[in-house]
Amino acid sequence: MLLTNSLTTRLAWFYGLATAALLISISFLLFHVLMISLEHEDQQQLTQKLNTIKVILANQNHDYRALEQEVIHEGTDNLTSRILTGNGQVVMASPVLDTHLPISVFPQALNDQSHYLRYRTKTNTYLLASAAVKSLNDQTWIIQVAENTDSDDAVIQQYLKYLLLSVVVGSLLAMIIGYSVARRGLKPLVAVTQAAERITVTQLHERLNHEIWPTELQALARSFDAMLMRLEDSFQRLSQFSADIAHELRTPLHNLMGEAEVALARHRSEEEYRRVLSSSLEEYTRIAKMLDSLLFLARAEHAQMVVNTTLFDGRATINTLLLHHSNIAEEQSITLLAKGYGQVFADLELFSRAINNLLRNALRYTPPHGQIIVALEELEHATLITVQDSGCGIASEYLERLGERFYRAGAMDHQGSGLGLAIVRSIMDLHSGRMILTSQLGHGTMVRLFFPKPKMTDR
DSSP: OTTOOOHHHHHHHHHHHHHHHHHHHHHHHHHHHHHHHHHHHHHHHHHHHHHHHHHHHHHOSSOOHHHHIIIIISOOSSEEEEEEETTSOEEEEOHHHHHHOOGGGSOOOOSSSOEEEEEEOSSOEEEEEEEEEEOTTOOEEEEEEEEEOHHHHHHHHHHHHHHHHHHHHHHHHHHHHHHHHHHHHTHHHHHHHHHHHHOOTTOTTOOOOGGGSOHHHHHHHHHHHHHHHHHHHHHHHHHHHHHHHHHHHHHHHHHHHHHHHHHHHSOOOHHHHHHHHHHHHHHHHHHHHHHHHHHHHHHHHTTOOOOOEEEEEHHHHHHHHHHHTHHHHHHTTOEEEEEOOOEEEEEHHHHHHHHHHHHHHHHHHOOTTOEEEEEEEEOSSEEEEEEEEOSOOOOHHHHTTBTBTTOOOGGGTTSSOSOHHHHHHHHHHHTTOEEEEEEETTTEEEEEEEEEOOOGGGO
């Protein structure tokens, strides 16, 4: 039982130990009270005997009949007495006393107060008492009284035997009752086990009814339900992600296969082969970028990416990023503008990637002669980066899902990979920041990024 891993058995064992400790404590207290009571009762009997003899000695002169009656005739094996003169000569004694207890073993009698002593022979135990008394003629007498306490010892031994039996039986009963109570009290945990056993890929909707559980286990039930909800959500997202990535990769692979089959169908010129290889290279590049983005998202979600945050000039970095996109903007007759100044506390590489993704999206959906504005503003607890375009905008029903992997809104679903905003959102999560996207159909889109400022200890 001591080595078992059963929680029920452990609780029963500890319940039995606690009961045994309680019973032993109570038994010790009762035993102490019993000992005191027996000692007090024995002393009272001896004191009563001493007082009776004192009264007789104090009021009698030469008539010893009352003393003989008290000392010799009324003496028993359990209660005996002896009378001595002041110089230690025996005047009168019970026969039993002379046989077993010599004068020297009694406590010394210095005055009329009773003096007690516990004395043990090879076969018996006695409580001894002595006292001195003066008679009417100033003669000193010494009284010795003894009581055989073997019966007390027998009572104590019997009492100890019953106490030990009570402790053992009580502890065993407590363990049995504790096992039954613990097993009944832990029944809700069996429900958790059964629920866990029922959970499969198709049963992630399983939930526990924590309202009927004991108060102490409701938190466990709620945590278990929350875990199931997270598992269900993660599995759904994983299933959706697998379907999305299969769909996204299928299109370029089919294009590559189709072009290769056409190219191999008959002999072609060098220029035609070059064109096929150039088209294939574009598809390879698209697949490589998609895989790179997916790898980034996977590392970001599993906290495998190190964020090296530094404080840098946001306006200078934004100007550099706009310069990289200026050629494309000129080709599309789109104006790029930077506004505001401020410091940004972020990972410079991740910051640049997030702004680049937003600029590419804006350039893709902004018509000719439009403009894209990147504004920087320092707030109290964060630095705000706003990327606003004058493009076609996005209908409100699509805004909620923007930022999900491979999701593209409405008429835009044939442009891009649908991973740009998902990467931006992951970058903001890595910085403990926020991304807020607003858009109005026909009036453009605005994306606001809030990068938290460093704490005073980080400066």
